[in-house]
Amino acid sequence: MQKPFLTVDGLSKTYGNFIAVSGISLDIGRGEFFSLLGPSGCGKSTLLRMIAGFETPTAGSVLLDGADVTALPPERRPTNMMFQSYALFPHLSVAKNVVFGLVQDRLPKVEIAARLAEVAGKLQLGALLERKPSQLSGGQRQRVALARALVKRPKVLLLDEPLGALDKNLRTETQDELVRLQKELGLTFIIVTHDQHEAMTVSSRIAIMQSGRVLQVGSPEAVYEAPISRYVAKFLGEANIFEVASASSDQGLASVVLSGIEGTFRVRLPSGMSTDGPLWLSVRPERVELVRSGEGVPGVVEDITYTGAQRRYRVRLATGATLDAMKVNSGDDGVQTGDAVIARWADEAAHLLAE
Template structure:
């Protein structure tokens, strides 16, 4: 690659991933934000930058602080300490109705006595816009969310997915700088939720509005967000793109929260420049890692292995003494496209393996009580020290 092409590639990355560009200016900034309710820290000294046009997700379980952070951004709660900036403006003392934000709630909160177009137009009428301008804005927004032909219907005549689109149109029609989404797809069934995830992403790309979303659904966050902040007990445990969080978790908490994982405890016995060897009583053997882990010998570590990175064999591999564990199939789950196997290792440790069903079989590849070998490549594991 030429120097010019390389420079352009770096510029493209900085444009699409401004968080990797040290010169990029954050659109939303939380500076050491804390929120206490009595003696309880709902949010504890959080600093976070969100960039213009991002679809950003705050992800975590109940009580982790994600909704409190969103409510402080909206102006429904005031920080106990710290500052929040939107587009360079300090939001201290700015009431919710004067902030350049709008919120879409999980319940949608549509007016039942109004039609679809009346619901979408409500905020514009409150702002005193001319009727002709309101008609144009509402028409354009209903077209964007593919609800034009339902304009005269009332909320009770719509499906859950259609109500969700109306709520989105009403939130976007006033052209806020930031749209806040509080569990936006929580009321939808699984299949519709999956379909709507991509629709929301496409709409966000078209309008260019910065979206900040709160969700407890890891799949939803991974599918939709440009970046995710994983929260727990009022702090951000890890921040990154879906790829970074899944492939390079910084702790057992993040590894366990995002996707399925086998966490195997071990002790570092050899740490070379190009490889490491970890002894694990859980695994009942030695685990080989294809890079240095930069720890001291005897240190306790955890190996994170995603189930889809493991393979099952009926015969012991002859080409390696590492990353090869013997056990017995204890449980099987057939999920159509995938089969899940729970294997009880000879050490007594239970490990989960998933395999794609890429072709039709007359019978399952493995059945209960089968003796198998669980193996994986040296680069498949993440090594965690916390």
């Protein structure tokens, strides 16, 4: 990454004895679409609010474009925040909602009109400018709230669960729109979400959070394909995770014997990881292949779930353990509940975890 545009350095927030955010440090580049991903109560919204200036850190600092903004109030920071509730004024038209902040800042009317025309064009709001919020759909209100945040031309746009109120189809459309807009504007976007699919769809990088801490930061592909812990592997998608009974290493590879599964499996040994401590093997269901014969792990198909785009299989192994497999739906593959199958995966599909 180039020189950080936004730096969060040792940021913490406590409320009495409760630690909401614990010593988080992050570097975010100019023009990134960065996601803070985690379950409710993990501290992601509190972290976002400290970046925006709505919460005062207990410790740590926020640097933006080389300037320390930790002590600055929200209105003096080159950031703007879009809330999940949208917080539109019901008695004002769309146009007046969008330019409200500019009017408060006492910008010249000519400048206000120019900025309104620019943002209305980018977000296709031209035909809606005279309407009131009550006359808009959920997706239209979302676009108005986004326009109000962008019209002030912030250096960083902060989005707190901005798509939470939208239905699935509209949510998908709006995710695509956000990505398009972010690339077109070249702004730094930081989004808070608990939706793994949303984070994977929009982000250049993701920070996965739990209990006020950041567990892992990386591109969507990096954190999905190489999670650093069982928690990350399970939270970001689905994973078969098996305890390693024994392991030995040889030139960057490990040979492992799993608890509850017959056979020896080969897997890459992550840099710095020892085979001496407790280990687990993670395999994504979509990387598991079910065949009728050959080498692999024998089992019986216990359940099949049809989701339209996919078929999901729960396989009961001879040892009593279970394994999940998934494949893109390409028609009836002939596999039925009760069938004997062999489950197998490529060596590179497995990932070794130390915690």
